[in-house]
Amino acid sequence: MxxxxxxxxxxxxxxxxxxxxxxxxxxxxxxxxxxxxxxxxxxxxxxxxxxxxxxxxxxxxxxxxxxxxxxxxxxxxxxxxxxxxxxxxxxxxxxxxxxxxxxxxxxxxxxxxxxxxxxxxxxxxxxxxxxxxxxxxxxxxxxxxxxxxxxxxxxxxxxxxxxxHEPAGFKTPNRAADLNVGKKTFEERCSACHGMNGLGLRASTDAKRGYVFPPLWGPDSFNDGAGMHRVLTAAKFIKARMPLGMPDLNDDQAFDLAAFINSQPRPEMPNLEQDYPDRKAKPIDNGYGPFADSFPLKQHQYGPFAPIEAFYKQKKAAK
Ligand code: HEC
Ligand code: HEC
The missing domain is CATH 1.10.760.10 (Cytochrome c-like domain)
Known part of the structure; x- marks a missing residue:
């Protein structure tokens, strides 16, 4: 052993x-x-x-x-x-x-x-x-x-x-994500590999091998029902793993980047409204409704999350 x-x-x-x-x-x-x-x-x-x-x-x-x-x-x-x-x-x-x-x-x-x-x-x-x-x-x-x-x-x-060997954890900033800052950070820190247009770099020698650097959005990427399409899941991944081999971003940068990437077009999955039959169990950063609260969809997608967290905490305590 x-x-x-x-x-x-x-x-x-x-x-x-x-x-x-x-x-x-x-x-x-x-x-x-x-x-x-x-x-x-x-x-x-x-x-x-x-x-x-x-x-x-x-x-x-x-x-x-x-x-x-x-x-x-x-x-x-x-x-x-x-x-x-x-x-x-x-x-x-x-x-x-x-x-x-x-x-x-x-x-x-x-x-x-x-x-x-x-x-x-x-x-x-x-x-x-x-x-x-x-x-x-x-x-x-x-x-x-x-x-x-x-x-x-x-x-x-x-x-x-x-x-x-575990990478640093992610703590959600207490604010809405800023898509413009995310776009700027994307261009500075991510586009060298994932492309200025975020569509990745195809393997040139043998196209069927897919991508050398994978697309972050567009037709060949994950769909809008994926876990990575949740802003907090994506931010956690980005902070822990990206840029590949040299992850050095802070919580704010990872949060804005995740929101920017998730604001871009990608394949759509049908019947997403049927997910989470118990809506109270839906993650607060889920990218699609319906929710068991009345916060706007945009707030679930980009924050601020503290008020949503407080709402569910209170609901649970009241039970
Ligand atoms: C040095 C090249 C490089 C840089 C710079 C880089 N990535 Fe990546 N990224 C990769 C590779 C390669 C993978 C796939 C992992 C593998 O195949 O081992 C990946 C995977 C990903 C994925 C998951 C797969 C997908 O396509 O959705 C996300 C999200 C991601 N990167 C985001 C970022 C963000 C955000 C930045 C900028 C902070 C960044 N990356 C910078 C090379 C890079
Ligand atoms: C775009 C990114 C992405 C790709 C590509 C992807 N996954 Fe995942 N996978 C995730 C995320 C996000 C989770 C959920 C993690 C969580 O629950 O916090 C996950 C969870 C899982 C889990 C459960 C892990 C656990 O311990 O609970 C398994 C198993 C898994 N994936 C297998 C696969 C397999 C097999 C493939 C390819 C067919 C795949 N994944 C492709 C993002 C991805």
Whole structure:
């Protein structure tokens, strides 16, 4: 079992750099089986490795340019890893290392109990603007197996080690976001990669591989029902992860940037008003109504959030 200190780096490096065999080997170790991986588990290894590739190269393998129309599940040209960095192995914001512990659970958005497969399809239909992957397809089995394998690896990583690698948290500024400031910061800090028009940079050598730098809005981006379309979720991600490799923004910058990006055009998902059957459970920064309050939609999209928070706190206390 990896020790507390070197554990995470070793495990994550092994997972990313050396591929599936090492993943499975590490898993076997973390479960305390020190014997060599038996050959009967080889199909599992292949499945997990396929799942990891689907999450890294979702555009190339399941996107709109794939030759087999049956495999075109991803309606955007994003990869799962465009948001779940390092195929979900990065600690903190949008990590997939803890997912096994999170599911099954009740989803306020759909109003029913959901498992990992359901959650993958929520991202497929919203974050990827695509269509649901059948539960019994090799693709779903592989993605879910890979995500579950991360849970095993995560247990081998000590909690303190995990914390040490988490990015800074986000605290909501007590004001409405300023779209003009967001636009200016976008041009200064983001456009070098994501393009002045926010539409990203397509891979020039082989167009079907999708994007080198993913689009932040436009037809190939996430749709308006996605979690990233919530301003506080996006601000948290941006502060923790962007600019890629050198995140250095403060809460105010991340907040204005998130609002500016979410004010831009993107694919629209039908029937969004049916989300959150219990409207009181709707996140206060949800980008679409109806809500169980009378604050204007614009305030839910861009703040200020303190009055909305106070309203729901009071409502809860009164019960
Ligand atoms: C545009 C960004 C984006 C893309 C692309 C994306 N996701 Fe997500 N994903 C999110 C957000 C945001 C959440 C919700 C996090 C939260 O609840 O705070 C999420 C949550 C999840 C979760 C639940 C994590 C947990 O531990 O609760 C899973 C599993 C997941 N995504 C899998 C996928 C898969 C598989 C794909 C590709 C098919 C994908 N995602 C594509 C943004 C994205
Ligand atoms: C050095 C290049 C670079 C810079 C600068 C950069 N990004 Fe990114 N960004 C990326 C890459 C690459 C990804 C996808 C992650 C991956 O594939 O590993 C990404 C992903 C994203 C995503 C999620 C995926 C999507 O397309 O919606 C958002 C949102 C985002 N960046 C916002 C920003 C913002 C805001 C800034 C400016 C503060 C910024 N980025 C600056 C390279 C960059």
């Amino acid at each position: 990896p020790n507390e200190r070197g554990g995470m780096t070793a495990v994550v490096l092994a997972c990313c750099a050396l591929g599936a065999l090492t993943v499975a080997g590490t898993l076997a170790l973390s479960r305390g089986h020190l014997t060599a991986t038996p050959s009967s588990s080889l199909p599992t290894i292949a499945t997990e490795e396929y799942g990891r590739r689907l999450i890294m190269q979702t555009s190339e393998l399941l996107g709109p340019d794939v030759a087999d129309p049956n495999l075109r599940y991803n309606g955007s040209r994003l990869n799962c890893a465009s948001c779940h960095l390092g195929a979900g192995t990065e600690q903190g914001t949008l990590t997939l290392m803890l997912t096994t512990e999170h599911y099954p659970r009740f989803s306020a958005r759909s109003g029913v109990k959901t498992d990992i497969e359901d959650r993958v399809n929520e991202c497929m239909t919203r974050s990827m603007n695509g269509r649901a992957v059948p539960r019994t397809s090799p693709e779903m089995i592989a993605m879910a197996a890979y995500i579950r394998s991360l849970g095993g690896i995560n247990q081998a990583v000590g909690a303190s080690q995990r914390k040490a």
